[in-house]
Amino acid sequence: MPIADTTVPVYRILGRNPSAMTGPGTNSYLIGDNSLCLLDPGPIDAAQLDSFMGAIGERRLQYILITHTHGDHSPAASPIQEATGAELVGLPAPAVAGHDKSFRPSRSWQHGDILQCGEYRIRLIHTPGHVSNHFCFLLEQEQLLFTGDHVLQGTTSVILPPDGDMGHYLDSLRFLQTLDLRYFAPGHGDIMDQPQQELEALIAHRLKREQKIIDRLAQLGRSSMETLVRSVYDDVAEHLIPWAKKTLLAHLIKLEREAVVVSENGHWQLRNDT
Numbered sequence: 001m002p003i004a005d006t007t008v009p010v011y012r013i014l015g016r017n018p019s020a021m022t023g024p025g026t027n028s029y030l031i032g033d034n035s036l037c038l039l040d041p042g043p044i045d046a047a048q049l050d051s052f053m054g055a056i057g058e059r060r061l062q063y064i065l066i067t068h069t070h071g072d073h074s075p076a077a078s079p080i081q082e083a084t085g086a087e088l089v090g091l092p093a094p095a096v097a098g099h100d101k102s103f104r105p106s107r108s109w110q111h112g113d114i115l116q117c118g119e120y121r122i123r124l125i126h127t128p129g130h131v132s133n134h135f136c137f138l139l140e141q142e143q144l145l146f147t148g149d150h151v152l153q154g155t156t157s158v159i160l161p162p163d164g165d166m167g168h169y170l171d172s173l174r175f176l177q178t179l180d181l182r183y184f185a186p187g188h189g190d191i192m193d194q195p196q197q198e199l200e201a202l203i204a205h206r207l208k209r210e211q212k213i214i215d216r217l218a219q220l221g222r223s224s225m226e227t228l229v230r231s232v233y234d235d236v237a238e239h240l241i242p243w244a245k246k247t248l249l250a251h252l253i254k255l256e257r258e259a260v261v262v263s264e265n266g267h268w269q270l271r272n273d274t
Contacts, residue, residue, distance in 0.1 A: 003183075003191050006142045008120045009033050010185070013051065015042040017072055020239065023155075023188045026072045029146060030055055031139065032062075035118040038086070039065040039137060039146050040187060041076035052080060063115055065122070066090030067148025067187060068134040069100040078102055089115065089124070091133035096163045099131075109135075127176070129169025130157045136176070143182040151176075151198060153189025156205065158243045159250035166206070166250040167257065173203050210251050214270065217261065222269040225249070 003010050009032060015025035030052075031037040036059055041052060061084040066074045074090070081088055087106040093099035111126035123138040127150045137146040149157050150172065159166050177199050184192040192198050209232065216231045217223060223231075225245060233244040252268055255261040262271050 003029075003185060006139075006144065006183075008139060008141055010139070010142070010144065011055070012185070012191075013048075013055065015072070016045050016048050017043055021243075022072050025188075027185070027187055027189075028052070029185060031122075032117055032120060034059060036061045037063045037065055037115070037117060037122065038080065040067055040073045040148065041080055042072055042074075044076050044079065049076060049079060052076075053083065056084065061086040062117055063087050063089050063122075065135075065137050065146070066103060066105075067136065067146065067150075068131050069093040069103045070098065070131070070149070071100055073148065073187065074100045074103045078104075090135060091126075094132050094163045098160070099133075125176075125179075127172040128165060129159060129172050130164055131160055132163045132165070132168075134172075138179070138181075143180055144185055145176070145179070145181055145183070145195065146185045148187040151184055151186055151192075151195075151202065153184070153186045153192055155189070156202065159247045161246065161250045161253055164246075164250055166247075166254040169250075170203060170206060173199055173206075210255070213248070213251055213255065214260065217268065217270045222267050224267055228268060 003012050011030045013028040018025045026042040028041050029039040036056060038061060064077045064081055064086045066077055077088055089109055090105050093101050093103055109124055113124040115122040121140045123140055125136045125138055127134050127136045130149045134148060134150055136150055159169055181195040184195045184198060213232050229241060229245045229248050232248060236244050252261060256263060259271055261268055
């Protein structure tokens, strides 16, 4: 389906991978009219691949854009590249579990690189945080940012240490605040048309959660992760607690780096309580 009120055509193709973590499925985006880009083709699925190839038709697929190498975003890039000859744009998988190691970018891509796509331009924006190899892609003519899992609609991204980093995540959000943006096109959820408000709310949410960690540690004293996660994330459904624990650890690592908390034998406490 076409998205937003844009001059450059942008179509969202919903992935066939609904789940508790992906929602209705991963959003893929087909960008352009004559020279095309396909963003985040998702997991390998025969019917989905046929859908992509049918949508591309006889036109040239110039680039396949990958926000990051999680299994719900990048694996289908390789077979589509083999069929079309498109360049693969993104960063290699980090040396941690849970990433698609089959993804091999066509060259070394950097923050700020520009893709010239005939009637439009796309700028690469490195946004580490959720994971270290995360890119957002800015469709410059439309001030439309494809945010992958960096900014999601209706929920917040899980930060996944040791590769993911809460400090880097907040820095990346603050960098996005310096850009002139009209739309967010997320990896999961609907298009957002008030990006600066979304960024402000997201940063405030993360900092509020961080303060809650500090407050709970002040009350609890030395605490295990299991005790702390259920206290800090008492507003989260039980099935999401394992994911909340990962983001909690990302917060704690940031606070330890800032000399606010200390850890010992799997327990955490405020530094001034030692």
